Amino acid sequence: MSNIVREKVSKQLIEKKTLMVGAATNLFMAFAGWLAYYLSNSQALALDGNFSFVAFITVILALRVSAIKLNKSTTFPFGQFAYESLFSMVKGLMIIGMLLMALIVNIERVFHYLAGEPANILDTDVIFIYSVMMVFLCFSLAFYYKRQNKRLSNASTLLLAEYTGVKLDGLMSLGIGITLVSIRFIDIEGYFGFLHYIGDALLIIALVFLFGKEPLTLVRHSFIELAGGTLQNTKQKQHIESIIAKHLSEDGLLVDSYISKTGSCYLVVAYISITKLETIDGKAITATKAAIEAELNQHYPHSMLELSLK
Incomplete structure (x- = not known):
């Protein structure tokens, strides 16, 4: 297990x-x-x-x-x-x-x-x-x-x-x-x-x-x-945003984010820049996504992360 x-x-x-x-x-x-x-x-x-x-x-x-x-x-x-x-x-x-x-x-x-x-x-x-x-x-x-x-x-x-x-x-x-x-x-x-x-x-x-x-x-x-609206708990929202920003903001990848919650399940969508993505290796993006998922799951076990281009 x-x-x-x-x-x-x-x-x-x-x-x-x-x-x-x-x-x-x-x-x-x-x-x-x-x-x-x-x-x-x-x-x-x-x-x-x-x-x-x-x-x-x-x-x-x-x-x-x-x-x-x-x-x-x-x-x-x-x-x-x-x-x-x-x-x-x-x-x-x-x-x-x-x-x-x-x-x-x-x-x-x-x-x-x-x-x-x-x-x-x-x-x-x-x-x-x-x-x-x-x-x-x-x-x-x-x-x-x-x-x-x-x-x-x-x-x-x-x-x-x-x-x-x-x-x-x-x-x-x-x-x-x-x-x-x-x-x-x-x-x-x-x-x-x-x-x-x-x-x-x-x-x-x-x-x-x-x-x-x-x-x-x-x-x-x-x-x-x-109804699929955004997360209403301000503290949780800021915490999740800080986790995303820690891994994506340094390279200028992060453009925006969307966080919703259904019961105890969290859906986190990180919007990344198309222009910045071209300068970064695909394996690095995959590793970064895995790192974010691991940190999210430490605090919110039922969470899903998606990366979307913007």
Whole structure:
């Protein structure tokens, strides 16, 4: 087994292990959210539990995508990396749909309360315990996803999607905990007493508008990948450009470059000058291309390099 193949297999195992840890953690958080909702009467905790359960389902799907993305066929001769981008886009759309549903349900709750319909009082003791536990788990998992993806040169679209989801879940849990626990210090008979009844609904409405941008960004970047657009990660783009320039700029060969990403697969096209090419030996060009490919594969194992005349 060559070093490049061994590196690809190793990185796929890192991704698989990380996703399995994420699946188990999200399933636990989902049941914790539903139990806390039952004990506290807080719709915000029900949303948090649902969010974690959706994350669990998507991680299971991500494991399947991770397992098949390297498979090549006549239809997918370079691998099935497009499923990674498709998965990320679908996950982003699912998060957006869930946030929209939560927004509609809780706006309706506020209107029902204003119309005089009875509402349950929140149990802030349960909310406090739940929030501390969830904030710790969510941010620990987010840190784990980010650290593992860094080991993969931040190339895993799957881990990026899961990181985005669990970070959003953690921020929601933090906001829920701080806001709803603060309600316990408000006089239920006072001017702000209504917060004991619909404080969580108002909080969810605020959280949807506050954190709704991240899944939109995830969907946008995934769509650009599927459509063959240029790489959106500025740091990665600059890094790849520096590798190309290091090998081609000295002889004045490099004119321009095009870099795109589909899932964890990178397509790098280096445009070289026709006039400069005439003065350089063909074997030297072949050796230079091999050197660039070797360096790219150290950081981005699933990368393809093409040289094009311009």
